[in-house]
Amino acid sequence: MTSESHSSPQRYQTAKGFCLTSAFWMVVATFMGLLGATELIAPDLTANIGWLAFGRVRPIHVNLVLFGFVTPGLLASAFYYVPMLLRTELYSEKLGVVTVLAWNLALIAVVLSLAKGFTQGREYAEMIWPIDILIVAVFSLVFINMIMTVARRKEPILYVSVWYVCAGIILTAVTFSLGNVIWRPDSGSLTGIPDAILLWFYGHNVFGLLLTPLSAGVAYFVIPKACRAPLYSHTLSLFGFWSLLVVYTHIGTHHLLQVPVPTWLKVISIVDSVAMVIPVMAFLINIWYTAKGKLGQIHADIGAKFVFTGTIMYFFVSIQGSMMALPDVQRVTHFNNWVIAHAHVGVLGFAGMIALGGIYYILPRITGKPLYSKLLADFQYWMILIGVVGFTVVLTIAGLIQGNAWLNGETVYRVLPQIHMYYIARASLGLIIFSSAIVGLYNILRSMFFDSGETS
Numbered sequence: 001m002t003s004e005s006h007s008s009p010q011r012y013q014t015a016k017g018f019c020l021t022s023a024f025w026m027v028v029a030t031f032m033g034l035l036g037a038t039e040l041i042a043p044d045l046t047a048n049i050g051w052l053a054f055g056r057v058r059p060i061h062v063n064l065v066l067f068g069f070v071t072p073g074l075l076a077s078a079f080y081y082v083p084m085l086l087r088t089e090l091y092s093e094k095l096g097v098v099t100v101l102a103w104n105l106a107l108i109a110v111v112l113s114l115a116k117g118f119t120q121g122r123e124y125a126e127m128i129w130p131i132d133i134l135i136v137a138v139f140s141l142v143f144i145n146m147i148m149t150v151a152r153r154k155e156p157i158l159y160v161s162v163w164y165v166c167a168g169i170i171l172t173a174v175t176f177s178l179g180n181v182i183w184r185p186d187s188g189s190l191t192g193i194p195d196a197i198l199l200w201f202y203g204h205n206v207f208g209l210l211l212t213p214l215s216a217g218v219a220y221f222v223i224p225k226a227c228r229a230p231l232y233s234h235t236l237s238l239f240g241f242w243s244l245l246v247v248y249t250h251i252g253t254h255h256l257l258q259v260p261v262p263t264w265l266k267v268i269s270i271v272d273s274v275a276m277v278i279p280v281m282a283f284l285i286n287i288w289y290t291a292k293g294k295l296g297q298i299h300a301d302i303g304a305k306f307v308f309t310g311t312i313m314y315f316f317v318s319i320q321g322s323m324m325a326l327p328d329v330q331r332v333t334h335f336n337n338w339v340i341a342h343a344h345v346g347v348l349g350f351a352g353m354i355a356l357g358g359i360y361y362i363l364p365r366i367t368g369k370p371l372y373s374k375l376l377a378d379f380q381y382w383m384i385l386i387g388v389v390g391f392t393v394v395l396t397i398a399g400l401i402q403g404n405a406w407l408n409g410e411t412v413y414r415v416l417p418q419i420h421m422y423y424i425a426r427a428s429l430g431l432i433i434f435s436s437a438i439v440g441l442y443n444i445l446r447s448m449f450f451d452s453g454e455t456s
């Protein structure tokens, strides 16, 4: 890896813009999560207020965590490390700033349209056609900036992080268009079973071809840097990259094991879900061997600490995911809070943690001054860790109660009183995560615009 180049005022505007975008939307997204969790405890709370109905709050929460908090957070680091690894400047900071503005415009449109009830009703593809176009456009703008930077590079070798970010962005632009059936603006869907298959091809690729490669890119950058050690194996890193592309793209149908899709497709999705252990372990072995004996350095760097914890969460969510794709297991875990637990370990524990880690790692480097408060960042780390581990325990128990009851023929409504207290625990933990998002926004704003603070 090349040496770090430090900031001049004009540089890193795009990275800064994505840091702010991520920190701001994390607050809004977690607030919507907390609101949804509260509504599940007290459904009458927002009765008759259409735009606050659970069915609208939930997709706003989910789309904001994915496209408002996590993806921009991961992109912030990418806009710092890609030029640095290629020993060149970003192709165009102006284009980057326009992208940040357009990205935020799209997010505002997402919130307003979903709150008003404009939805295409397909998970992760709820947004209506004009917003889909805007989202594809912003991904394309990111890709142009990245690929032009690659084209103008002075460093001949493409480090694996660059592979991950370029692939993640262009593949997402394509799978997003496919999954949103963008050639049918009126419905945004096919009909019948093919629609479900296509939707979940895209739905799983949000995690497999967007969050995972972008997170891996950040981890491959931050961990060797923080450990001041070379990557354990470049060959293994490229093996992990290609095996991820080959295996992850086949597993979407594991969301449809209870649905009459062709059996051969289910078999492929199950086999490849188990085969996911190959890219997952290739990545983790590489990162963990790089960090072997250097945990002290990781502990001392708050950004690396977030990132490293994210890799541990990746281990758990992936092993869990492979098991959830087995039909006998899914018979109990499908359609209940078990999956919600898994979703939060993946999107928050793995990708969200790494997004925050990347932000805290690059902040001092793009501002040219220390983090405003390492203490507050550490506080946020612990709050999120407690929150996500708590979510996992509470929702997994609730899911097992639901899954076993339904397997035994119990009706849905009779199980609700039994899981009520777990919903209260989830909302309480949600309050912790929401508070930590406010702390994070404050810390990032202070680091960027005000004095350099007391610790670091």
Ligand code: HEM
Binding pocket: 123, 207, 211, 212, 254, 255, 273, 274, 276, 277, 280, 314, 317, 318, 319, 320, 321, 322, 323, 324, 325, 330, 333, 334, 335, 339, 342, 343, 344, 345, 346, 347, 350, 351
């Ligand atoms: C080896 C890797 C993984 C495998 C095999 C896997 C498997 C699965 C399966 C089988 C489901 C469907 C459960 C059901 O509906 O019964 C699921 C859902 C989900 N997974 Fe994973 N998973 C993996 C990794 C991840 C990662 C890394 C993330 C996040 C970055 C993630 C996020 C999610 C989310 C959000 C859902 C819920 C989707 C929904 O129904 O809305 N998974 N996963």
Ligand code: HEM
Binding pocket: 029, 030, 031, 033, 034, 035, 036, 037, 040, 058, 061, 062, 065, 066, 069, 070, 339, 340, 343, 344, 347, 348, 352, 426, 427, 429, 430, 431, 433, 434
């Ligand atoms: C204040 C903290 C949070 C609370 C209270 C919360 C609560 C919720 C609730 C109530 C749902 C809907 C569950 C259902 O339909 O039964 C949900 C879904 C989801 N949340 Fe959160 N959430 C929080 C933070 C986050 C964060 C930070 C992320 C990611 C970075 C996240 C990712 C997701 C995802 C991906 C889903 C969809 C899960 C699925 O369909 O399987 N949440 N959350």
